[in-house]
Amino acid sequence: MKLTLATSVLIALANAVAVPGATRKVTRIPVPEGYFESHLGSVGFTVTPAEQRSPKLAARALTHFYACVDSDFRGKCESFTINTGECYSFNSDWNDAITSIGPDKGTTCTIWYDWKCAGRTVDNIKDPGIYNLGDFNFNDAASSIKCE
Numbered sequence: 001m002k003l004t005l006a007t008s009v010l011i012a013l014a015n016a017v018a019v020p021g022a023t024r025k026v027t028r029i030p031v032p033e034g035y036f037e038s039h040l041g042s043v044g045f046t047v048t049p050a051e052q053r054s055p056k057l058a059a060r061a062l063t064h065f066y067a068c069v070d071s072d073f074r075g076k077c078e079s080f081t082i083n084t085g086e087c088y089s090f091n092s093d094w095n096d097a098i099t100s101i102g103p104d105k106g107t108t109c110t111i112w113y114d115w116k117c118a119g120r121t122v123d124n125i126k127d128p129g130i131y132n133l134g135d136f137n138f139n140d141a142a143s144s145i146k147c148e
Contacts, residue, residue, distance in 0.1 A: 060084055063147050065103040071132040073100045082147060087117035089144045098142045102129020109147040117144045 060083040068077035082088055084107070090098075095115075103109045105127045113119035122136045133139045 060086065063104050063107045065101060065107070065109055065145065065147060066129070067094065067098045067101045069097050069099055071099050071134065073102070073129075073131065075099075082145070084148055085146070087144055087146045089115040090142065095143050096140050099133050099139050100129065100131050101125060101133065101142070103127060103147055107147050109145055111138070111142040112144040112146075113138075113141055115143045117146050119143075 062081055063084050064079055064081050066073065066077060066079050069075040078094075080088075089095075098111075101109070101111065103125060107127070108123075109125040110117075110121050110123040111125065111133075112121050122130070122133065122138050122142075130136065133142070
């Protein structure tokens, strides 16, 4: 048995050594069905195709809100596109700068005094929005937003 194994290894190594000018074509040989079971025996488990799972999180919808630095939606204004259910912190241009804000119809937003949706809030902001956040003691105070 040891001699047969040693001979097989030597023959395999001799065949694997590259010979200058010689090219070898590799031919794939399919493994016959049941080969592993007949040589290894039962392994005690069965592999089956994975079931398709439903995603844990539903795809988030996009919504928009419109914000301006002056009351009555005047001055510098911009329309923002965001995912619903996610908190967004305003960058330096918009942080503590918003005076009027309005979300899309059917969207409700909350703005926070601090970044990462923390601190005091003005909530339940719906279309057509708030024309002057100063009426809520929140003029130039919003640092983050989340809309549903």
